[in-house]
Amino acid sequence: MATEAQVRESLEAIPVPTVKRSIVAMHLVRQVTTSDNKVNVTLASTGLSEDSQVWVKARTREVLEQLPGVDDTTVEYVDAKAKDLNEIDHIVAVMSGKGGVGKSLVSSLLAIALNRKGQEVGILDADITGPSIPKMFGLNARPSGNETGLLPVLSRSGIEVMSINLLLPGEDDAVIWRGPLIGNTIKQFGEDVLWGKLDYLIVDLPPGTADAPLTLMQSFPISGIVVVFTPQDLVEMIVRKAVNMARKMEKRVLGVVENMSYLYIPELDKRIEIFGRSRGEETARVVGAPLLGQLPIDPELARLCDEGGIERYDGEIVTSLGEALVQAITAAGQ
Numbered sequence: 001m002a003t004e005a006q007v008r009e010s011l012e013a014i015p016v017p018t019v020k021r022s023i024v025a026m027h028l029v030r031q032v033t034t035s036d037n038k039v040n041v042t043l044a045s046t047g048l049s050e051d052s053q054v055w056v057k058a059r060t061r062e063v064l065e066q067l068p069g070v071d072d073t074t075v076e077y078v079d080a081k082a083k084d085l086n087e088i089d090h091i092v093a094v095m096s097g098k099g100g101v102g103k104s105l106v107s108s109l110l111a112i113a114l115n116r117k118g119q120e121v122g123i124l125d126a127d128i129t130g131p132s133i134p135k136m137f138g139l140n141a142r143p144s145g146n147e148t149g150l151l152p153v154l155s156r157s158g159i160e161v162m163s164i165n166l167l168l169p170g171e172d173d174a175v176i177w178r179g180p181l182i183g184n185t186i187k188q189f190g191e192d193v194l195w196g197k198l199d200y201l202i203v204d205l206p207p208g209t210a211d212a213p214l215t216l217m218q219s220f221p222i223s224g225i226v227v228v229f230t231p232q233d234l235v236e237m238i239v240r241k242a243v244n245m246a247r248k249m250e251k252r253v254l255g256v257v258e259n260m261s262y263l264y265i266p267e268l269d270k271r272i273e274i275f276g277r278s279r280g281e282e283t284a285r286v287v288g289a290p291l292l293g294q295l296p297i298d299p300e301l302a303r304l305c306d307e308g309g310i311e312r313y314d315g316e317i318v319t320s321l322g323e324a325l326v327q328a329i330t331a332a333g334q
Helices: 004-011 050-065 103-116 133-137 179-192 211-219 235-248 280-287 299-307 316-331
Strands: 029-035 038-044 072-078 087-095 121-125 160-163 197-204 224-229 253-258 263-265 270-272 291-294
Touching: 004 029, 004 038, 004 050, 038 050, 050 072, 087 103, 087 211, 087 316, 103 121, 103 133, 103 197, 103 224, 103 316, 121 133, 133 160, 179 211, 211 235, 224 235, 224 316, 235 253, 235 280, 253 280, 253 316, 280 291, 291 316
Parallel strands: 038 072, 087 197, 087 224, 121 160, 121 197, 224 253, 253 291
Antiparallel strands: 029 038, 263 270
16 A cells, blocks of 8 residues: 655646646645555645646556556545645745845846755845846746646746736736735735745845835745845945835844945956945944855956846856855844
């Protein structure tokens, strides 16, 4: 007779159509029972179209029938809400006091770094009016789903991505919405997207400290905040505003990242601080949070972002960012 552990292990081979992660990883396997030579499996239909449900059910029966000692199988579906199925260990929000400092870039590099460490990672592009994550990852496929849930789109390296830009008719369409509608959309992302089992969900917050980031911090069980800034005189005050907001919301600041810190000229083996002297260590000290990294101005990285190939970037900063974030989370006891 097959054991429950053997059954669940066999179900790892069945991918969810479009997402390409297994029904186990997407947390769709709700119950497994075995008795004598019979196996009963209950699956959640969350996010699965009718065609997908038919395919998954048939494939599940095929896999179960191949198990030794199994002569009879039953596979049935139950309804479940996406938010009740998600199992995410760490939700890290990336924020900035103002726009244009590279918040989406840092979100993407953090996700890529964690993915390369073997972690299951997702990115929620919560910048509703200025989404850029799909462009950097070269994604244009529309998310699939049903009335109970929406499935994210998988990147080339296996990172789950959800963004308003993937739901619009065209990537150039503007989102001309007032605050309450943006807030409701952010809440829906928290309730309706089926992420399944993830080690990390990186959330790219809208810039500033107003309605949208406030709504997200209230709607998501955030593990911690990463604040992004650039080396300019007025930045320290803006960073303090973002940090103060996070702490008033009782969210831990895991660290800060300085973007556009310098331009390296290999022919001269020299760093040029184009936007003024680096304020990374100084800002980290002022806000009382670790400096997770200082990103250079890298023409190769800019090119890959424009081409939708950010996952091909292999700069050392990617590895160091991921390691610094994991250390910060560990130190925070998360």
